[in-house]
Amino acid sequence: xxxxxxxxxxxxxxxxxxxxxxxxxxxxxxxxxxxxxxxxxxxxxxxxxxxxxxxxxxxxxxxxxxxxxxxxxxxxxxxxxxxxxxxxxxxxxxxxxxxxxxxxxxxxxxxxxxxxxxxxxxxxxxxxxxxxxxxxxxxxxxxxxxxxxxxxxxxxxxxxxxxxxxxxxxxxxxxxxxxxxxxxxxxxxxxxxxxxxxxxxxxxxxxxxxxxxxxxxxxxxxxxxxxxxxxxxxxxxxxxxxxxxxxxxxxxxxxxxxxxxxxxxxxxxxxxxxxxxxxxxxxxxxxxxxxxxxxxxxxxxxxxxxxxxxxxxxxxxxxxxxxxxxxxxxxxxxxxxxxxxxxxxxxxxxxxxxxxxxxxxxxxxxxxxxxxxxxxxxxxxxxxxxxxxxxxxxxxxxxxxxxxxxxxxxxxxxxxxxxxxxxxxxxxxxxxx
Amino acid sequence: xxxxxxxxxxxxxxxxxxxxxxxxxxxxxxxxxxxxxxxxxxxxxxxxxxxxxxxxxxxxxxxxxxxxxxxxxxxxxxxxxxxxxxxxxxxxxxxxxxxxxxxxxxxxxxxxxxxxxxxxxxxxxxxxxxxxxxxxxxxxxxxxxxxxxxxxxxxxxxxxxxxxxxxxxxxxxxxxxxxxxxxxxxxxxxxxxxxxxxxxxxxxxxxxxxxxxxxxxxxxxxxxxxxxxxxxxxxxxxxxxxxxxxxxxxxxxxxxxxxxxxxxxxxxxxxxxxxxxxxxxxxxxxxxxxxxxxxxxxxxxxxxxxxxxxxxxxxxxxxxxxxxxxxxxxxxxxxxxxxxxxxxxxxxxxxxxxxxxxxxxxxxxxxxxxxxxxxxxxxxxxxxxxxxxxxxxxxxxxxxxxxxxxxxxxxxxxxxxxxxxxxxxxxxxxxxx
Numbered sequence: 013x014x015x016x017x018x019x020x021x022x023x024x025x026x027x028x029x030x031x032x033x034x035x036x037x038x039x040x041x042x043x044x045x046x047x048x049x050x051x052x053x054x055x056x057x058x059x060x061x062x063x064x065x066x067x068x069x070x071x072x073x074x075x076x077x078x079x080x081x082x083x084x085x086x087x088x089x090x091x092x093x094x095x096x097x098x099x100x101x102x103x104x105x106x107x108x109x110x111x112x113x114x115x116x117x118x119x120x121x122x123x124x125x126x127x128x129x130x131x132x133x134x135x136x137x138x139x140x141x142x143x144x145x146x147x148x149x150x151x152x153x154x155x156x157x158x159x160x161x162x163x164x165x166x167x168x169x170x171x172x173x174x175x176x177x178x179x180x181x182x183x184x185x186x187x188x189x190x191x192x193x194x195x196x197x198x199x200x201x202x203x204x205x206x207x208x209x210x211x212x213x214x215x216x217x218x219x220x221x222x223x224x225x226x227x228x229x230x231x232x233x234x235x236x237x238x239x240x241x242x243x244x245x246x247x248x249x250x251x252x253x254x255x256x257x258x259x260x261x262x263x264x265x266x267x268x269x270x271x272x273x274x275x276x277x278x279x280x281x282x283x284x285x286x287x288x289x290x291x292x293x294x295x296x297x298x299x300x301x302x303x304x305x306x307x308x309x310x311x312x313x314x315x316x317x318x319x320x321x322x323x324x325x326x327x328x329x330x331x332x333x334x335x336x337x338x339x340x341x342x343x344x345x346x347x348x349x350x351x352x353x354x355x356x357x358x359x360x361x362x363x364x365x366x367x368x369x370x371x372x373x374x375x376x377x378x379x380x381x382x383x384x385x386x387x388x389x390x391x392x393x394x395x396x397x398x399x400x401x402x403x404x405x406x407x408x409x410x411x412x413x414x415x416x417x418x419x420x421x422x423x424x425x426x427x428x429x430x431x432x433x434x435x436x437x438x439x440x441x442x443x444x445x
Numbered sequence: 446x447x448x449x450x451x452x453x454x455x456x457x458x459x460x461x462x463x464x465x466x467x468x469x470x471x472x473x474x475x476x477x478x479x480x481x482x483x484x485x486x487x488x489x490x491x492x493x494x495x496x497x498x499x500x501x502x503x504x505x506x507x508x509x510x511x512x513x514x515x516x517x518x519x520x521x522x523x524x525x526x527x528x529x530x531x532x533x534x535x536x537x538x539x540x541x542x543x544x545x546x547x548x549x550x551x552x553x554x555x556x557x558x559x560x561x562x563x564x565x566x567x568x569x570x571x572x573x574x575x576x577x578x579x580x581x582x583x584x585x586x587x588x589x590x591x592x593x594x595x596x597x598x599x600x601x602x603x604x605x606x607x608x609x610x611x612x613x614x615x616x617x618x619x620x621x622x623x624x625x626x627x628x629x630x631x632x633x634x635x636x637x638x639x640x641x642x643x644x645x646x647x648x649x650x651x652x653x654x655x656x657x658x659x660x661x662x663x664x665x666x667x668x669x670x671x672x673x674x675x676x677x678x679x680x681x682x683x684x685x686x687x688x689x690x691x692x693x694x695x696x697x698x699x700x701x702x703x704x705x706x707x708x709x710x711x712x713x714x715x716x717x718x719x720x721x722x723x724x725x726x727x728x729x730x731x732x733x734x735x736x737x738x739x740x741x742x743x744x745x746x747x748x749x750x751x752x753x754x755x756x757x758x759x760x761x762x763x764x765x766x767x768x769x770x771x772x773x774x775x776x777x778x779x780x781x782x783x784x785x786x787x788x789x790x791x792x793x794x795x796x797x798x799x800x801x802x803x804x805x806x807x808x809x810x811x812x813x814x815x816x817x818x819x820x821x822x823x824x825x826x827x828x829x830x831x832x833x834x835x836x837x838x839x840x841x842x843x844x845x846x847x848x849x850x851x852x853x854x855x856x857x858x859x860x861x862x863x864x865x866x867x868x869x870x871x872x873x874x875x876x877x878x
Contacts, residue, residue: 029638031656039779063656065775155622167619168601168660185618186600189588205462222685223464223496225678227601227660244677245658248684252655255688256769262692263765264758270770270784277787278794281762285799285828288758292751293806299747306739306746313739313746314732317862318725320750325697325721329714332696336689337703342498346472351703354710361711366718373726395718429750 021051034063037072038271046075058087061096067271070099078104082111085120089166091136091246094123098133131217132210134250135231135240138164141171142197144180149193151183168227171238172201179204179230179238207232210239215254219341221247258339261417262332264288284422291426295320298430302437305445311378312440315387319436322366323394323428330355330402331424335416338406352403359399360392367392386443390436394428401427454484467496470505471704479508491520494529500704503532511537515544518553522599524569524679527556531566564650565643567683568664568673571597574604575630577613582626584616601660604671605634612637612663612671640665643672648687652774654680691772694850695765697721717855724859728753731863735870738878744811745873748820752869755799756827756861763788763835764857768849771839785836792832793825800825819876823869827861834860 025033033052037045037060049056049072061069061084073081073096085093085108097105097120109117119137126132140163142151151170155163170188172181181201191200206224208217208231220226221244231240264284299306299316306313334351337343343351367388375384401424406416409423458466466485470478470493482505494502494517506514506529518526518541530538530553542550552570559565573596575584584603588596603621605614614634624633639657641650641664653659654677664673697717732739732749739745767784770776776784800821808817834857839849842856 029657031658035656038775039777041783152622155619156625158623160623163623165617165619165623184598185622186598188622189585189618190591190593190596190598192589222681223468224462225464225681227677244660244681248655248658248677248680251681251684252688252773255685255692256773259688259692259695259769260765262696263761270766270775270780270787274787274790274794277791281759281791282795282798284762285755285758285795286802288755289751289799289802292754295754296747296751299750303743303747307743310736310740310746313743313749314729314736316746317732317750317753317866318722318729321725321728321858321862322718322721325718326714328696329717332693333703336692340685340689342471342703344472347703350474354703354707357707358710358714361707362715362718365715366722369719369722425754429754433750 018051021048025052030057030059031063033057033060034065038065038068042068042071045072058084059092062088062092065271066099067273069096073100074104078107078111081108086113086116089136089138089164090119090123091134091242093120094133098124098128126210129214130210131208131212131214131231131242132240134214134217134246135210135242136164136166137240138166139171139230139238139241140164140167141173141177141179141238142183144172144174144198146197147193148188148191148195148197148200151188151197152193166243167241168243170197171230171241172197173238177237179207179232182228182230204230206230207236208242210234214250215339217242218247218250218254222251254339258335258417261415262335262421264421287422291422291429294426295429295433298433299437302433302441305437305441308445309440311374311380311383312437315374315383316433316436318370319387319390319394319432320429322370322391323398323432324425325398326359326362326395327398327402327424327428328421330359330399331406331420334403334406335420338410338416343407348407352400355399355403356396359396363392363395363399366395380444382444383440386439387436390432390439393435394432397431398424398428451484454481458485463490463492464496466490466493467498471498471501475501475504478505491517492525495521495525498704499532500706502529506533507537511540511544514541519546519549522569522571522597523552523556524567524675526553527566531557531561559643562647563643564641564645564647564664564675565673567647567650567679568643568675569597569599570673571599572604572663572671572674573597573600574606574610574612574671575616577605577607577631579630580626581621581624581628581630581633584621584630585626599676600674601676603630604663604674605630606671610670612640612665615661615663617660637663639663640669641675643667647683648772650675651680651683651687655684687772691768691850694848695768695854697854720855724855724862727859728862728866731866732870735866735874738870738874741878742873744807744813744816745870748807748816749866749869751803752820752823752827752865753862755803755824756831756865757858758831759792759795759828760831760835760857760861761854763792763832764839764853767836767839768853771843771849776840781840785833788832788836789829792829796825796828796832799828813877815877816873819872820869823865823872826868827865830864831857831861 037048040048085096097108100108109121123133168185170183171179172183174180181204183197183201187200206220206226206229208229210231210233226244228241228243230238231242233239370391371384371388374387375381405423406420409416409419470481473481518529530541533541542554556566601618603616604612605616607613614637616630616634620633639653639659639662641662643664643666659677661674661676663671664675666672803824804817804821807820808814838856839853842849842852
């Protein structure tokens with residue numbers, strides 16, 4: 013099929029949604045994607061590019077001349093165009109911007125002026141705002157009277173503004189439609205509780221949408237004037253993206269999804285492996301301190317990884333819950349103490365249970381009751397340390413304004429490895445020899 | 446403040462959004478929450494309960510008589526009421542259902558008849574549907590003419606249905622408002638591409654909303670009749686919830702967030718710790734096979750955890766990316782082979798880099814070039830195994846219809862631990878002794 017027949021390809025793709033065409037292109041091997049895009053011809057709507065995975069889109073755009081990229085951007089809403097331009101490298105970005113129409117260029121450059129991942133980058137500038145003294149009939153006449161292209165069709169709520177263009181309320185279209193023409197808009201609008209400052213981080217914007225069940229939100233500049241609007245469809249992607257980032261960071265895999273280039277994957281993961289090598293060496297140094305003890309009793313070397321592995325496991329459980337609670341603003345200063353106490357209680361109970369199991373097992377297997385006591389004590393201690401480290405380290409990093417998802421794992425597993433080996437081998441050298 | 450003065454509490458809470466009041470209650474210690482709820486009195490809107498975290502809400506509802514719960518449910522949309530009722534235990538559920546008005550009771554019981562986490566549980570039954578032969582003016586008159594309570598206000602799109610009540614198109618309110626009264630709705634509606642069957646899993650529903658940027662979706666029964674609607678505000682919570690579930694499951698912490706009861710947390714986490722104990726024992730048995738080798742060269746015991754730790758780390762990186770790509774439908778049968786080959790390439794490059802580092806370090810530190818060669822070879826082998834296991838195990842579990850997020854970690858780390866110890870100690874006993 014892919015060999016030659018463009019018309020066939022276009023006929024097959026015709027009934028598909030833009031998002032499905034984007035998926036289809038992603039499924040192809042990187043070297044075949046350009047050929048497929050070329051075969052699709054005019055069916056390659058600008059929206060298809062907007063729906064594509066970042067890395068796949070970058071590859072595809074790299075192969076197009078700036079003029080063609082500019083033409084594609086012209087067909088998109090500002091927010092989607094910005095999302096594409098911001099990922100280009102500097103030279104390409106300038107070339108593409110130069111090829112754009114002056115007004116589109118100004119809009120995109122203004123958006124690029126806001127910090128990355130801020131509300132300013134996310135917002136679209138096309139929105140409907142009406143003065144507070146209009147009534148329902150006048151709003152409908154205004155919407156109906158305008159030229160088809162003069163107003164956006166992409167809105168779910170209308171903003172009501174005062175004389176200085178400050179948003180004072182939001183009008184749901186359903187309320188507008190259900191009210192008589194003579195009703196003043198001020199009477200059916202909802203008072204504005206959820207203005208988004210233009211510099212707000214996208215993660216926080218997403219949390220607001222989630223918390224208040226918003227469909228759209230007004231974006232205001234420093235002087236509280238209405239400058240743009242963010243709609244919920246963009247937020248759906250951000251929630252997923254932020255959660256995915258946290259998952260990958262916790263595992264040391266960083267940003268990259270499955271479409272990332274091999275070179276980038278290697279670079280990102282190798283960094284964490286090297287850091288992990290450093291912490292593993294520290295743990296080994298601790299073992300080295302007790303080389304003499306191990307030489308005298310090889311059972312210690314056999315049991316040693318169990319203490320570290322379970323400590324690491326218990327720590328990861330606590331850490332993950334803590335990191336996500338911090339990311340979703342559930343863990344605040346007022347419940348920190350309560351959460352820590354709860355984690356300590358969980359750690360003691362689970363530590364006792366696991367300590368009994370492994371202590372009994374080791375004592376019977378090696379026929380050495382004292383060895384059982386030593387590993388049980390070390391295990392209880394390490395699971396306790398794990399619970400404390402799992403909750404305290406992410407909180408400390410968060411207070412120091414470091415993203416706990418990125419760096420917690422390293423510190424937490426180092427703590428449980430080092431403390432686990434130290435307690436187990438240290439106790440053994442005192443009690444058993 | 447909390448001591449006595451109800452009026453003061455109510456005055457302070459008056460300007461808050463229902464979601465903020467819910468947050469406020471969550472921030473209090475469990476034993477104080479009922480007192481706060483009582484002090485709030487009438488300000489405790491049914492919506493506040495709907496906004497609350499599951500576990501906090503359960504605790505609060507346990508303290509209320511069934512009649513009062515039924516009254517609260519009567520003030521909610523069907524989907525929110527169902528979300529509350531489905532979490533109650535069987536006896537409470539029956540008591541509450543008995544106390545409900547007959548029509549509300551029927552609606553909730555019908556929803557409960559659908560499987561958990563299905564579209565049927567999520568949907569609301571109040572929606573606006575119009576026949577395909579109406580024009581814009583007639584739709585507006587219909588919306589305006591109905592009694593205030595006869596139609597829901599909570600809609601963003603209108604469904605266009607044929608004579609058999611099959612949805613054939615969706616009408617955005619913005620298009621409705623921007624068209625002249627004489628335009629037939631069939632002309633401005635969008636053809637229906639995204640019907641949701643009533644039994645579809647909520648995770649899949651969320652992926653659809655995300656992919657197509659939907660605001661609402663029509664839910665149809667087995668005979669394709671329109672039976673309900675799902676709106677995007679519910680989807681925002683589900684995306685977050687499903688991602689959180691995956692994160693926690695990957696770490697062995699299971700469902701529970703920070704509001705979960707200590708008893709439940711202990712039960713969930715202990716299960717995984719015991720499973721982890723089992724796999725750690727298997728790894729120890731492998732070490733035990735080489736007890737004689739370790740006795741002769743204690744350096745092996747010192748270096749052993751490094752091989753296992755880095756293998757585990759590399760495996761977790763690959764596994765996390767794979768699990769999320771499966772959960773978001775990015776990894777499909779057509780790119781599985783490509784993904785596996787890419788992961789193998791990454792594993793070989795990273796394995797070589799780490800093997801060189803650790804091999805050189807060990808050779809110099811212990812002044813034993815052959816020990817360096819042994820650990821380098823074992824490390825390369827284990828990172829290769831890690832890459833393979835990290836991508837193959839989740840894919841295999843997914844094909845076997847097991848959620849890869851729940852069980853991948855256990856299998857993957859067991860594989861790298863066992864293989865790491867086996868390769869390192871096995872090679873050492875052949876080469877070094």
